[in-house]
Amino acid sequence: MCCIYDAWASKAGHENVRLMIDGEFEYELFTEYIMSETVHEKFYKVIRAIQQKISMEAYTVVYRAAMSFEKERLDIIYRFLIDGFKYGGRALYDYRLESVRQINRIAKKAGNESHLFLGFIRFEEMKNRVLFAQIEPKCNVLTLVAPHFEERMPDENWIIYDKKRRLAAIHPAGRQYYISMLTDAEVEQIRDMYENDTYEFLWRVFFNTIGIDERKNPACQRNMLPMWYRDCMTEFAEDKKSCVV
Amino acid sequence: MSEYTLEDKLRILSDAAKYDAACTSSGVDRKGASGSLGSCQASGICHTFASDGRCISLLKILLSNECVFDCRYCANRRSNDIERASFTPDEVCTLTMEFYRRNYIEGLFLSSGVRQSPDKTTELMYEAIYKLRVVHKFRGYIHVKAIPGASQELVERMGFLADRMSINLELPTADSLKTLAPHKSRDSITKPMRLIQSGIAMNRLALNKNPAMDRAYGNDMFKNSIFKDSGMRFIDTDKKLPSARYEREDFVPAGQSTQMIIGATQETDYQIMKVSQALYTGFDLKRVFYSAYVPVNDDSVLPVIGTPPPLLREHRLYQADWLLRYYGFTTDELLSEDRPNFNILLDPKCDWALRHLEYFPVEINRADYETLLKVPGIGVKSARRIIKARRCGMLNFDDIKHMGVVLKRAVYFITCLGKTMIPLRIEENYITNCLTSNDRRDIHKLSDYNSYRQMSLFDDYSFNAPYTAEDTCKALSGQL
Structure with missing residues (x-):
C-alpha cells in the first residue's frame, strides 16, 4: 500500500x-x-x-x-x-x-x-486440547480464513499454520486471533504435543464407507479436490500417522 | 447386537446412509456465539469429496438401520439379512461435536430406518438433535429426515431444532410407490411435507419475510417462472404447537427438500420433471434431488444387480432442475408428451434453444437479464456481469469471453453490436451438428465408461452467490 x-x-x-x-x-x-x-x-x-x-x-x-x-x-x-x-x-x-x-x-x-480451505483445513487435537492445523496454500489465505474459524469456534484454542510462509493464525480461547511467525523450534514444540486421536481414525472409517462403489469416479474427485490439497487432510493421510509428524 | 464398537456402528450406519443424495449445508446464515460451537454459511461449505466425486459436507448417518418397512429398492429393508446396528443419541452427539471441532464436517445429516414404529424412531432422532442443540450448544447445520407416519407434533418439534428437513418422495408416481414401498403411501409422505411447508411459511411471516422461500436472483420475477406469485400461497393452520412459538424460534430456516429414485421404475423424464415442478410450486420445496438407482436387491420388478446407474439421465434431470430454479424455465417448455425424455447428446438448454431459433440471435448489448439467461453458454454469473459491464459501454466478444461466457456454445446464439463472431447459418441442423461435434466425446465418456463429470453451473466457488455447495452435490438411490 x-x-x-x-x-x-x-x-x-x-x-x-x-x-x-x-x-x-x-x-x-x-x-x-x-x-x-x-x-x-x-x-x-x-x-x-x-x-x-x-x-x-x-x-x-x-x-x-x-x-x-x-x-x-x-x-x-x-x-x-x-x-x-x-x-x-x-x-x-x-x-x-x-x-x-x-x-x-x-x-x-x-x-x-480460501473458500475451499474453509472446508479442507483439518485440525488435529493436541495433548492439551489445542487444535492445530497445517496448510500449504498457494495464496496467502490465513487472514481470509481465520475470521471464519474465530467466529465458529470462539471457545477453542486453535492454530492454523501456513508451512510455506511460516505464518500462523493463533487463536486463544475467548480472544481475538493474531498472525505470527513461527520459528522451527516452536513448530517442533507443537509436533511433540501430537498424540493419537481416535476421531481421526473414525473419520477415515466414515470417509471410506460413504463413497458408492458403483459410481466410483476419481477424475471427478480430483476435479473437485485437487491432489495438492490432500497432503494435509486426515482422510488421505492413512499411511502417514499424521500430517504434522 | 450391543457388542458393536463405535467404529462398527459408524461403518454400518454410514454405509446404510450413503444412498441418500442430499449432502448440502446451504441456505442459512447463522453467526457463531460465545459459549457454543458452530456457525452456518449460506453458501454451504464442502469439506471433502468421496471416491465417487460427491461432496461430503455433513456427517451422513442413520440412527438405526433396523427397519420394519420392506421397501423393495432399499438395502435396509426388513427382509434383507444384513448387519443391524443403532447409535444411541449420545453417540451421535459426540461424533458430531468431535468431527465438527476438527473441521471435518459442517454438521449432521440424521436419517433412520423405522425401528419398532415411526413415532418411536422419531422420538430417538428428536432426542439426538435436542441434546446436540441444547446440551452441547451446537450451532452448526442439522438436516433431519421426517419419517412417514410419525405424529405431527413430533415432526413440528424437530422443525424447531433443524435447519433443513426432508421426506423422500422416493418414486415419482403413487402407483410405483405402492408397488415398491408397500408400507408407505403418498399420503404419509405429503402430509408431513405440507405440515413443514406451512410451518416455514408461518415462521417467515412472523419474521416479516415473504412466506415463500427465497429464490435465486429474482427468479420469481420472470414472466414464466414457476415461482411467480409464490408469496400468495395458502397457509394451513392445522398445527399442534402454539403458533406463538413460530414467532420466537426459527423453523426449518433452510427449507425442506426431497428425493426421487431415477431408473427403478418406468416413468419418463417429463413425468419426473412435472412432479418436481409441482413440488416446487405446491410445496415450496427448496430442492428436489434425483438419485440414479443402484440395484442393491435381487428383485423381479427391479433392474438386476450390476445394472449401471443411469448417471447421464440423472445429470440431465439436474440440469433441467437448475433451469427451473435459476433460469425461469418451465417443464412444459423443456419437454412434452410427444418428447418425454431429454436429449442424450445435448443439454436441456441447448436443446430448447435449437427448437426455438426464432428467439435468436440475442444482442448482448441490449437484451434484458431474463433473455440473456436463456442463451446456452451464459449462466447466472456471466449474465449479471454483462448487465453491470454494459453500463460502462458497448461490449464485444473478447470482453464477454473474459466474463465467463462459454463462447463454444453461445457463439451460435448471440451478436455483439449486431454482428456474429463467425459467419453463421441460423438453422437447426447446422447448429446441432456444430454443437454435438464439440461435445460428443464428453457424452461418450459419461454414458459408456460409467464415469461422471460433475456439473458446474458457475465458473467459480463464489463468496456471495448462495447455494454453491449444492451445485456439487450429487445423488443416489434412496432410503428413508
Whole structure:
C-alpha cells in the first residue's frame, strides 16, 4: 500500500512505474529501484481512498488480489487503481479494461482457494486440547480464513499454520486471533504435543464407507479436490500417522 | 447386537446412509456465539469429496438401520439379512461435536430406518438433535429426515431444532410407490411435507419475510417462472404447537427438500420433471434431488444387480432442475408428451434453444437479464456481469469471453453490436451438428465408461452467490 502511495506521489508518470515485491523478481538493467518503507499513515490513506473513491467492494477485491501468489500482483493492483480512481465505483465491473480483467482474475483465484480451505483445513487435537492445523496454500489465505474459524469456534484454542510462509493464525480461547511467525523450534514444540486421536481414525472409517462403489469416479474427485490439497487432510493421510509428524 | 464398537456402528450406519443424495449445508446464515460451537454459511461449505466425486459436507448417518418397512429398492429393508446396528443419541452427539471441532464436517445429516414404529424412531432422532442443540450448544447445520407416519407434533418439534428437513418422495408416481414401498403411501409422505411447508411459511411471516422461500436472483420475477406469485400461497393452520412459538424460534430456516429414485421404475423424464415442478410450486420445496438407482436387491420388478446407474439421465434431470430454479424455465417448455425424455447428446438448454431459433440471435448489448439467461453458454454469473459491464459501454466478444461466457456454445446464439463472431447459418441442423461435434466425446465418456463429470453451473466457488455447495452435490438411490 505504501509503495502505491509513493508511486503516485513520485509523479513519475504511471507508464514509467512498475511495482514489484522484493525478493520475487529479477533485477533488470537500466531500471531504477526504489524501496518503499511501511508508514502507517500512507497505508491508511491509500485504503481510505480506495474505499471512498472506488468502493468497499473494490477494496475487498484489492485485498484478495494482494493475497494472491501471482508475482505481478502488486503491479496489477496498481494498474487497477489507476483506472479505479479515474472511473469510480463502476470500474470494477468494466471488463473492457485489461486492468479489471487481471485483478478480477487473481482476486477470484485467491478467493476460491480460501473458500475451499474453509472446508479442507483439518485440525488435529493436541495433548492439551489445542487444535492445530497445517496448510500449504498457494495464496496467502490465513487472514481470509481465520475470521471464519474465530467466529465458529470462539471457545477453542486453535492454530492454523501456513508451512510455506511460516505464518500462523493463533487463536486463544475467548480472544481475538493474531498472525505470527513461527520459528522451527516452536513448530517442533507443537509436533511433540501430537498424540493419537481416535476421531481421526473414525473419520477415515466414515470417509471410506460413504463413497458408492458403483459410481466410483476419481477424475471427478480430483476435479473437485485437487491432489495438492490432500497432503494435509486426515482422510488421505492413512499411511502417514499424521500430517504434522 | 450391543457388542458393536463405535467404529462398527459408524461403518454400518454410514454405509446404510450413503444412498441418500442430499449432502448440502446451504441456505442459512447463522453467526457463531460465545459459549457454543458452530456457525452456518449460506453458501454451504464442502469439506471433502468421496471416491465417487460427491461432496461430503455433513456427517451422513442413520440412527438405526433396523427397519420394519420392506421397501423393495432399499438395502435396509426388513427382509434383507444384513448387519443391524443403532447409535444411541449420545453417540451421535459426540461424533458430531468431535468431527465438527476438527473441521471435518459442517454438521449432521440424521436419517433412520423405522425401528419398532415411526413415532418411536422419531422420538430417538428428536432426542439426538435436542441434546446436540441444547446440551452441547451446537450451532452448526442439522438436516433431519421426517419419517412417514410419525405424529405431527413430533415432526413440528424437530422443525424447531433443524435447519433443513426432508421426506423422500422416493418414486415419482403413487402407483410405483405402492408397488415398491408397500408400507408407505403418498399420503404419509405429503402430509408431513405440507405440515413443514406451512410451518416455514408461518415462521417467515412472523419474521416479516415473504412466506415463500427465497429464490435465486429474482427468479420469481420472470414472466414464466414457476415461482411467480409464490408469496400468495395458502397457509394451513392445522398445527399442534402454539403458533406463538413460530414467532420466537426459527423453523426449518433452510427449507425442506426431497428425493426421487431415477431408473427403478418406468416413468419418463417429463413425468419426473412435472412432479418436481409441482413440488416446487405446491410445496415450496427448496430442492428436489434425483438419485440414479443402484440395484442393491435381487428383485423381479427391479433392474438386476450390476445394472449401471443411469448417471447421464440423472445429470440431465439436474440440469433441467437448475433451469427451473435459476433460469425461469418451465417443464412444459423443456419437454412434452410427444418428447418425454431429454436429449442424450445435448443439454436441456441447448436443446430448447435449437427448437426455438426464432428467439435468436440475442444482442448482448441490449437484451434484458431474463433473455440473456436463456442463451446456452451464459449462466447466472456471466449474465449479471454483462448487465453491470454494459453500463460502462458497448461490449464485444473478447470482453464477454473474459466474463465467463462459454463462447463454444453461445457463439451460435448471440451478436455483439449486431454482428456474429463467425459467419453463421441460423438453422437447426447446422447448429446441432456444430454443437454435438464439440461435445460428443464428453457424452461418450459419461454414458459408456460409467464415469461422471460433475456439473458446474458457475465458473467459480463464489463468496456471495448462495447455494454453491449444492451445485456439487450429487445423488443416489434412496432410503428413508
